[in-house]
Amino acid sequence: MVACGDVTPSHDQRPGAFGPFDRAGMTRRSFLAASVTSAIVVACGDDAPRHSPAAVPSASPSSGASGVVARAPSPAATSVAVPSAVPTASVSQSPSPTALVNGPPERILYRDAALADARGPSLQIGLSVLVVEGTIAWIRPRDGEEDLGPRERLTIIDAAGATIVPGMVDCHSHLTGPGGANWIERFSDPPERLVEVAEENGALALAAGVRWLRDVGAPIAEDPVDGQRRALSLGVRDRWAGRRDRPYVRAAGTWIFGAGAGLPGLDLEAANGDELIAAAIGQLEDGADLVKLYLDGPDPARAPWSVDEVRAVVAAVHERGAKVTAHAGRLDGARVGAEAGVDALEHGFELDAEVARMMAANGVTLVSTLAVMRSWLSFGRTTGMPRFASEEGASAIRARLERAEESVRLAQRAGVVVCAGTDFGGGSLRANQLAWEVESLVAAGLEPWEGLAAATWRGGGLLGEPDAGAIRDGGPADFFLVHGDPLSDPSALWRVWRVA
Numbered sequence: 001m002v003a004c005g006d007v008t009p010s011h012d013q014r015p016g017a018f019g020p021f022d023r024a025g026m027t028r029r030s031f032l033a034a035s036v037t038s039a040i041v042v043a044c045g046d047d048a049p050r051h052s053p054a055a056v057p058s059a060s061p062s063s064g065a066s067g068v069v070a071r072a073p074s075p076a077a078t079s080v081a082v083p084s085a086v087p088t089a090s091v092s093q094s095p096s097p098t099a100l101v102n103g104p105p106e107r108i109l110y111r112d113a114a115l116a117d118a119r120g121p122s123l124q125i126g127l128s129v130l131v132v133e134g135t136i137a138w139i140r141p142r143d144g145e146e147d148l149g150p151r152e153r154l155t156i157i158d159a160a161g162a163t164i165v166p167g168m169v170d171c172h173s174h175l176t177g178p179g180g181a182n183w184i185e186r187f188s189d190p191p192e193r194l195v196e197v198a199e200e201n202g203a204l205a206l207a208a209g210v211r212w213l214r215d216v217g218a219p220i221a222e223d224p225v226d227g228q229r230r231a232l233s234l235g236v237r238d239r240w241a242g243r244r245d246r247p248y249v250r251a252a253g254t255w256i257f258g259a260g261a262g263l264p265g266l267d268l269e270a271a272n273g274d275e276l277i278a279a280a281i282g283q284l285e286d287g288a289d290l291v292k293l294y295l296d297g298p299d300p301a302r303a304p305w306s307v308d309e310v311r312a313v314v315a316a317v318h319e320r321g322a323k324v325t326a327h328a329g330r331l332d333g334a335r336v337g338a339e340a341g342v343d344a345l346e347h348g349f350e351l352d353a354e355v356a357r358m359m360a361a362n363g364v365t366l367v368s369t370l371a372v373m374r375s376w377l378s379f380g381r382t383t384g385m386p387r388f389a390s391e392e393g394a395s396a397i398r399a400r401l402e403r404a405e406e407s408v409r410l411a412q413r414a415g416v417v418v419c420a421g422t423d424f425g426g427g428s429l430r431a432n433q434l435a436w437e438v439e440s441l442v443a444a445g446l447e448p449w450e451g452l453a454a455a456t457w458r459g460g461g462l463l464g465e466p467d468a469g470a471i472r473d474g475g476p477a478d479f480f481l482v483h484g485d486p487l488s489d490p491s492a493l494w495r496v497w498r499v500a
Contacts, residue, residue, distance in 0.1 A: 103150075103152050103153055104149055104150050104152055104153050104154075105132050105133050105153065106132070106133055106153050107130060107131065107132050107137075107148070107149070107153060107154045107155070108130075108131045108154075108155045108156075108157065108477075108500075109128060109129070109130050109131075109145075109148060109154065109155070109156045109157065110128065110129045110130075110131070110157050110159045110164065110481070110500070111128045111142065111145075111156055111157065111158055111159055111160070112126060112127070112128060112142045112158070112159055112160040113127055113128070113129065113159035113160070113162050113163065113164045113481065114126075114127070114162070114163040114164065114485070115127050115139070115163065115164045115471070116163050116164070116165050116449075116452065116485065116486050116487045117166060117456075117457075117470070117471055118165075118166065118449055118452040118453040118455075118456045118457060118469075118487070119449075119453070119457070120449060121447060121448070121449045121487055121488075122487070123163065123485050123487050123488075126141055126142045126143075127139055127140065127141060127142065127164070128140055128141070128142050128145050129164060129477075129479075130145075130146070130148070131477040131500060134244075134476060134477050135474065135475070135476060135477060136471065136472065136473055136474065136475050136476070136477050137473070137474075138473050139471070139472075139473055157498075159481060161483070162481040162482065162483060162497055163481065163482050163483075163484065163485060163486065163492065164471065164479050164480075164481055165209060165452070165456075165479060165480055165481070165482055165486060165493070166456045166457065166469050166470055166471045166478070166479055167209060167210070167211025167212065167456075167468075167469065167478035167479055167480060168208075168209050168210045168211065168212070168434050168455045168456055168459075168469065168493075169210070169211070169212040169214070169419070169420075169455060169456060169459025169460055169462075169463065169468050169469045170205065170210050170212065170213050170214065170420070170421055170422055170424070170431075170434050170455075170459075171214045171344075171367045171419040171420060171421040171459045171462055171463075172214065172216055172346055172347075172367050172369050172421020172422060172423050172426075173201075173205075173213045173214060173215050173216070173421065173422060173423070173424050173425060173426075173431070174215060174216065174217055174218060174233075174423070174424065174425030174426030174427075175197075175198040175201055175202070175213065175215045175218060175232075175233045175236050175237075175249070175251070175425060176194040176195065176197055176198045176201075176218045176219065176232045176233060176236070176425060177194070177197065177218075177424070177425025177426055178197050178200070178201070178425060178430070179424045179425055179427065179428050179429050179430045179431070180428060180430070181379045181382075181383050181385060181388070181428060183425070183426065183427055183428050187219050187263070187266060188266075191219075191221040191222060191223065191224050191232060192224045194218075194219065194221070194232055195223070195224055195225060195232060195235070195236065197425075198232070198233070198236040199236075200431075201424065201425065201430075201431035202236075202240065202245075202246040202247060202431075203245070203246075204430065204431040204432040205247050205431040205432060205434075206245065206246060206247055206499060207432065207496070207499060208431075208432035208433075208434065208435070208496060209434075209480035209482070209493070209496055209499060210247055210431070210432070210434050211247050211248060211468070211469075211478040212247055212248045212249075212250075212459065212460070212463065212465070212468045212469070213247045213248070213249050213250075214249075214250050214251075214252075214290075214421070214459070214462070214463060215233040215237070215249060215250070215251040215252060216252045216290075216292045216325060216327075216346060216421075216426070217231075217233075217252060217253075217254060217255040217267075217292050217426055218231040218232045218233035218234075218251070218253070218254060219231070219232060219254065219266040219267065220232075220254050220265070220266055220267060220268075221266070223235040225239065226238075226239075230253065230254075230286040230287070231251070231252075231253040231254040231283070231286065231288070233249075233251040233252075233253070234251055234253060234286060234287045234288065236249070236251075237249040237250075237251045237289075238287075248465075248468070250289040250290065250463055251288060251289055251290075252283070252288055252289065252290045252291060252292035252325065253283035253284075253286055253287075253288030253291070253292070254266070254267045254268055254283065254292075255267045255268070255292050255293075255294050255327070256268045256269070256270055256276065256279045256280060256283070256291065256292065256293050256294060257269045257270070257294045257304070258270065258271070258294065258297040258298060258303075258304020258305065259271035259298075259304070260298045261294060261296070261297055261298045261304060262294070268282075268283075270304075270305070272305075272309070273305065273306070273308070273309035273312055273313070276293075276305060276309055276310075276312075276313050277312060277313050277316050280293075280313050280316060280317055280324070281316065281317075281320070284317065284320055284322055288322070289322065290317075290322050290323045290324065290325060290343075291313070291317050291322060291323070291324045291325070292324075292325055292326070292327070292346075293305075293310065293313070293324060293325070293326040293327070293337075293342070294326070294327045295310075295326045295327055295328045295330075295332075295333030295334070295336055295337050296327060296328065296329050296330050296333050297333070300329070300330050301330060301331075301332055302332050303332045303333040303335075303336040303337075305336070306336070307336050307339045307340045308340075310326075310336055310337060310340035310342065311339075311340040311341060314340055314341055314342055314343075323343040323344070323464075324342045324343055325342060325343055325344040325345075325346055325367070326342045326344070326345055326346065327346045327347060328345045328346065328347060328348055329347045329349050329350070330349075330350050331350040331351070331352065331355070334348055334350065334351055334355050335354075335355050335358075337364065338355050338358040338359045338362060338364050339358055339362070341362040341363070341364065342364060343363075343364065343365065343462075344364060344365040344366070344367050344419070344462060345359065345364055345365070345366055345367070346367045346369070346421070347367070347368075347369050347404075347423075348366045348367075348368070348404075348407050348408075348411065349400060349403060349404040349407055350403060350404075350407060351366075351407035351410050351411060352410065353410055353414070356407075356410040356411045356413070356414035356416055357414050359411065359414065359416045360411075360414045360415040360416050364416065365416065365417045365418075365419055365462050366407075366408070366411045366416050366417070366418050366419070367419045367420075367421045367462070368408055368418055368419065368420055368421065368437065368440075368441060368444075368454065369421050369422065369423040369427065369437065370401065370404055370405060370408065370437060370440035370441065370443075370444060371422060371429055371433065371436040371437040371439070371440045372422075372423050372427045372428055372429060373397055373398075373400055373401035373404065374401065374436065374440055375427075375428040375429050375433075375436075376388055376397045376428060377394065377397055377398070377401075379428070380393070380394045380397075404444075405443070405444035405445070408441065408444045408445070408446070409444060409445050412445070412446065412450075417458055417461065417462070418441070418446070418450075418454050418458070419454050419455075419458050419459045419462050420434060420437045420438060420441060420451070420454040420455040420459065421434075421437065422434050422436070422437055434455055434493075435490065435491070435493035435494045437455065438451040438452055438454070438455050438486075438490045438493055439451070439490045439491060439493075441454055442490050448486065448487050448488055448489065448490050449487045451490055452486050452487065452490065452493075455469070456469030456470070457469040457470050477500045478500070479500045480496055480497075480498065480499045480500060481496070481497045481498050481499075481500075482494075482495050482496055482497060483495040483497055
């Protein structure tokens with residue numbers, strides 16, 4: 001979330017800062033079959049139970065999270081309706097125990113696809129992938145497929161011409177916000193609406209190939225579903241645990257601001273180091289997987305806490321098995337976070353060479369959100385809001401984008417790991433627009449495969465989840481298929497054909 005002051009001459013640093021694909025199982029073939037004959041149509045959707053590391057969202061063995069076991073979803077977890085206008089992935093029911101006993105397991109073969117695993121610049125072609133009950137049984141050349149077994153409960157998808165991409169990881173998201181030009185105001189919507197928005201966002205993200213969401217801030221309110229007063233994202237995460245129609249989630253709870261920098265009643269503020277540690281531990285006790293600090297203070301040019309104060313909270317959180325990330329839109333906040341050794345800096349729009357060097361030395365990841373400024377520039381053509389549409393506003397945005405792109409280049413040259421985020425909800429992007437950030441990273445100077453790596457396996461590394469953003473034999477079938485080669489053309493990520 002990047003403060004609105006980053007865009008307007010007023011430098012308002014209040015929080016809220018800036019920040020379908022229809023998966024219907026009916027293919028063209030099945031549509032024609034349904035139209036012409038009464039033959040039984042076998043849906044091509046993912047029928048298997050999800051291999052779900054998020055079943056215990058904050059205690060995955062590899063997550064490096066707090067170790068706080070998420071609360072079980074309440075019986076009311078399904079009471080929040082998703083508006084019918086929101087595109088959702090069509091997912092058929094899991095096979096019944098009787099079906100599994102009486103016949104072979106459900107299997108889906110994706111035949112003769114290309115593969116873009118983002119481990120290098122070369123596309124692999126002519127591969128087949130067999131999925132058994134939500135797990136990748138094998139990945140083999142088309143002419144080296146293993147025995148598929150009986151045809152019963154086997155669906156073969158002709159994937160020739162399509163490219164398989166590992167499920168993407170949005171490393172900077174805000175589940176309960178819709179994004180758009182009025183993103184700040186939307187955080188003041190009633191909790192009931194914010195929870196509905198989260199459901200809409202989950203459907204949008206999954207349909208766009210995003211399998212993991214790292215939520216880095218949500219308003220504190222009484223959850224209309226479970227009645228708990230805490231960051232609303234935590235209840236959403238718990239209710240999504242084990243659901244096949246929603247992404248996996250790691251959530252930071254609410255933002256922790258310096259005194260006078262937040263929105264009273266919706267987040268937490270800390271005036272000194274002791275209050276900072278207390279706020280961070282309180283978030284972990286609420287069930288947060290990580291802690292989010294806001295290092296742009298009431299005076300944007302000065303961080304609200306010292307290096308020693310931030311270093312102390314990092315140590316306290318690490319002792320509890322969790323990570324610390326920090327919003328740093330301005331240089332001083334980035335300097336403090338890098339020197340204190342936070343696990344990641346969000347945005348990092350004003351890095352210099354020395355801060356980039358410190359980040360690399362201290363293992364601090366950069367989570368890039370360049371597409372936020374590109375969305376602001378689009379608002380200059382689609383709204384009459386002066387901060388976007390005026391020449392002064394547009395000029396300030398262009399200058400900020402150029403500075404932010406240079407920050408990414410400095411970080412990469414220094415050896416800093418770069419991950420991709422949209423800032424949807426807490427900024428102006430939407431939940432299905434991670435492809436825009438990959439395009440923005442490529443525009444800033446990364447190779448296309450590096451941009452995709454930032455949105456897949458490098459994000460998994462930040463989460464401590466080796467299967468996030470990866471594809472392998474024996475791994476979860478968390479991939480999607482696009483038309484085109486995203487290793488040479490990142491716009492291919494917009495052309496989603498289907499989600500496994």
